[in-house]
Amino acid sequence: MIEHIQSVQLAAEFSVGDRVAGTVGMGGLATALTVVMVAGIKEPKKGKIRKKLEPNQAAVLGVAAGTCYMTAGSIWTVGGALSDGFAQIFTNGGFGTAGMGAVSLILGAVLYFREMRPGAMAFTGVLAAGVWAQAGGIWGLPQALVLTGVHAAGMA
Numbered sequence: 003m004i005e006h007i008q009s010v011q012l013a014a015e016f017s018v019g020d021r022v023a024g025t026v027g028m029g030g031l032a033t034a035l036t037v038v039m040v041a042g043i044k045e046p047k048k049g050k051i052r053k054k055l056e057p058n059q060a061a062v063l064g065v066a067a068g069t070c071y072m073t074a075g076s077i078w079t080v081g082g083a084l085s086d087g088f089a090q091i092f093t094n095g096g097f098g099t100a101g102m103g104a105v106s107l108i109l110g111a112v113l114y115f116r117e118m119r120p121g122a123m124a125f126t127g128v129l130a131a132g133v134w135a136q137a138g139g140i141w142g143l144p145q146a147l148v149l150t151g152v153h154a155a156g157m158a
Contacts, residue, residue, distance in 0.1 A: 026157040028074040035067035043121045060120035061113050064127020065134075069148040072132060073158070085132020102137035109133055 026034075042055035042063070055063065071081035092100045092108065109130040113123070134141040152158045 028070050028152070028158045029076060029078065031152065031157055032067060032070040032074045032078050035063060035070055039063055039067060039124045043119075043124060055120045055124075057118055057120050057123040060124040061127040061130075064124035065131045065144050066127075066148050067124075068128035068131025069135065069145050070152070071128070072135060072145075073149065081128050082132045085129050085136070088129050089133050089136070102133060103139065103141065105133050106130075106137040106141040 039055070039060065042053065043060060044054075046052040046054060068081050068085070071078040089102060089105045092105045093102065097104075109126065113126055113130060118126070131145065135145045149158075
């Protein structure tokens with residue numbers, strides 16, 4: 003009986019461990035979120051039953067993916083470069099003295115007030131993730147939530 007209990011405990015420790023989803027890493031999570039976005043954005047073929055992302059779901063997924071892109075590095079730095087380029091449109095002096103907080107407000111307003119297709123919402127979410135992380139303050143909250151959740155789940 004004792005041997006059986008010890009083997010069950012050993013199996014539980016081996017299978018669960020400290021990582022819920024195994025070794026994922028930020029690069030793997032960024033890749034997985036990108037696949038989910040692409041698969042969820044495409045229109046289902048007629049007669050096929052498949053889940054499609056709602057625009058708000060796509061925006062949240064875009065923010066999560068954008069945060070993972072910035073943290074993963076390597077080929078995923080393109081998301082951060084895209085956010086930087088977008089922010090420079092407003093912060094280079096053409097619109098007066100506008101900072102990253104103003105660009106964050108613009109993206110927040112677009113995400114909240116515009117009804118877009120899921121693809122556009124996901125793209126805007128990726129842009130917003132980079133800008134919000136750079137703006138800091140209250141705008142850094144989505145990044146903090148995503149990274150805390152990823153680390154709590156043991157994925158990074």
